[in-house]
Amino acid sequence: MALIQCPECRKTLSDQAEKCPDCGYPIKPLSKPKNEEPIIVNNNAKEGCFLQTLNVGCVIVVIVVIVIALALFVGC
Numbered sequence: 001m002a003l004i005q006c007p008e009c010r011k012t013l014s015d016q017a018e019k020c021p022d023c024g025y026p027i028k029p030l031s032k033p034k035n036e037e038p039i040i041v042n043n044n045a046k047e048g049c050f051l052q053t054l055n056v057g058c059v060i061v062v063i064v065v066i067v068i069a070l071a072l073f074v075g076c
């Protein structure tokens with residue numbers, strides 16, 4: 001059992017109270033156990049996407065390097 005502050009009249013009251021005994025402000029059941037939904041983060045998809053992006057980037061870099069090398073080679 002904890003004490004909370006009424007957001008309306010700023011008086012301290014029990015979190016078990018359904019409403020503020022002073023001003024009647026309805027208190028939300030903060031003490032109610034939260035049903036924490038598991039946040040499923042699909043890391044595999046992100047990693048796959050990242051890897052794909054990385055692979056595409058690598059391919060582009062390799063192609064650019066080859067083109068530059070060929071240009072230098074032809075230039076000589």
Ligand SMILES: [Zn+2]
Binds near residue numbers: 006007008010020024
């Ligand atoms: Zn109050």
